[in-house]
Amino acid sequence: MSTEELREEQQFVSGLYARLDALREEAESAVSASLQQVGNGLQARLERDVLVAERSGLLAALDSSENGLCFGRLAFRDGRDHHIGRIGIRASDTERTPLVIDWRADVARPFYLATGHTPMGLRRRRHITTRGREVTALHDEILDLDDATRTGHEGADADEVLLAALGSARTGRMQDIVQTIQAEQDRIIRAPHRGVLVVEGGPGTGKTVVALHRAAYLLYAHRELLAKRAVLIVGPNPAFLGYISDVLPALGETGVLLASLGELFPGVTATGRDTPAAAEVKGRAELADVLRRALEDRQRLPEPGAPLIIEHDDGDLVLDWEIAYEARAAARETELPHNLARPTFAFHVIDALTAQLAERIGHDPYGGPNFLGPDDIAQLGKGIAASAEVHAAIEELWPALTPQRFVTDYLEEPAHLADADAAAVRRAPGAAWTPADVPLLDEAAELLGKDDSAALARAEAERQRQVAYAQGVLDVSYASRTYEFEDKDDEDAEVLLAHDIMDAERMAERHEEADHRGAAERAAADRTWAFGHIIVDEAQELSAMAWRLLMRRSPTRSMTLVGDPAQTAEAGGVGSWADILAPYVEERWEFARLGVNYRTPAEIMALAAEVPRRAGRPDFEPPRSVRATGVEPWARRVACGALAGAVAEAVADAPREGRLAVIAPRDLHAELAVKLPGVTAGELPDLTRPVVLLDPRQAKGLEFDTVFVVEPSRLDVSDLYVALTRATQRLGLLHTGPLPDTLPPGLAAD
């Protein structure tokens, strides 16, 4: 009986792959045919571009669905029967019957949420396990206890599929979890996209993976908006972003920008590192005010009685305190950013100097009216406005500044800070930018403002061009027919049909929306881009200044923030969600908690939980581990000079499967690396290699089958907690001195 079920399921899945192949072939030949098309004129070009863009996006989605295309099946009590997969696919018949439903569609929801208690209309839920295109196993859960039919695939343990996924060897890249999303995670993934949602959870509770699936879900449910405005995912560092970078493409989504804070100021690469003290000072909210005052300092006046003397063909001009003061007051009164207020300052200075010169040249010694007429004065003014010397004087008093110039000058001579703080942030000329500098640059860019009238004019011209371009397509009905390979609850399927689109303006917008990757790329290059949704991982690490930057990128405050205050490492990290959010949304934010640890086995978590408990939080409750392995963590004390050798020995003895990390203080890396042939280390380690050497900060957010923590007594509380919670199977500690007080005495030797 069970083989019969398996055979039937295989037949269905094979048919599905045949349909996938056919769709792929169609899309491929449509792309190559249109690329060969050498039509002339706007209409032909548009026809080709629309097709190529749409079919290329379709192809990418189809390609990404090759593995695990179909992984579930729902049998409803009312007779409906749906297969669930990575994407929705319809048959080629005239009704375009849905063959498989996208996991994000509402109708797929019982796959994740239904329980024996709340069956959501289900009779049976089936997990389909595949290897390539072959169906290897079925797991059925009976949700309607009155239903006596049995398939022979009823599992004794409903979590079998989940446990298999969790116990499998790591690859160095995060995988998607569409097949095993848990109910508490599903609720977060599908939460409404408006407003701010905070997701808190301990290590391994799936915060990162849930955030990524939420991005995929939001792009599906609100594609109109989000494909155009793009989704931003902020992670702690580039290595981490590399680790998670496969998940969204595997879910068929590319309209997402992954970036660390240090990458959020276009044109700046933050490769430097701050001391903890410098990062803390730079992250304080008061820095916004400090920079504002520092900029006011750059709006200078000559000393009273010591005016600037400007050489001029018609005699020296005197730019004194009074003239500069009046000009500065007028410029400040505009309340425009510094660079945009500069023309007002310049205008007043030039005006005053012109009056000065006119007074001198046209002066009637006999007390009569000035000899010069308005035309003569205008002529004089032109001469002054064109004078390089006058410009230099204006530049000295009210310089045109770039954010880079201003922040560089500020950090070389920090003002408005206590001496110790100023000493912490002072930087040497030519030093590299650090991630904590990026919010300062962004703040500076706001204070300085940019004259973007030329860019706006260009954008408008481009829009007009797109509209004209789209006009051509309205007659091209075939060319703009695109595939709906997805069912998306039918009523608002994502179909772009030219003949549905009534005016060229709207068509131009639609064309722009279809360019998902384009939106993410455009966003990456535009400091003022307003994202459709922002997801922040390790949100507890961000400083007050970093939040200011992110909130500017999210004027609609559509955000998901995930984090774990117990893992806060950065001194500048903000303590509570309420403190972070109050300035921006007051109390209007939602909170969700994830309470199950899917990564760390119970044995390891029991040890890790001791760290916060012994560090002053005796009531600390870690997330509950979903599995135990029976393997206890161990500690090995070795003689001082024997540490690297002992680590190498432990690595050599460890099981080969999966990935292994040695987590050690940075200054030990050189001596450890020598003893670990083939190890990967440095700023951007290749996490797919079998053995990786990391410092605790780099290990944040990552996971490995086996972890060795070296010299735990040298790690502070949160770094130690993070390091201990990275293993999915085995944990060992290697140390030369006594273990820290934050670990229980009598930890088993291996």
Ligand SMILES: Nc1ncnc2c1ncn2[C@@H]1O[C@H](COP(=O)(O)OP(=O)(O)OP(=O)(O)O)[C@@H](O)[C@H]1O
């Ligand atoms: N429902 C699930 N099915 C399968 N695997 C899951 C599920 N939920 C989480 N996982 C796995 O658990 C591991 C931990 O997830 P993730 O890294 O997202 O946790 P986290 O809360 O961000 O952890 P940390 O705070 O320690 O970085 C990952 O391997 C993830 O794929």
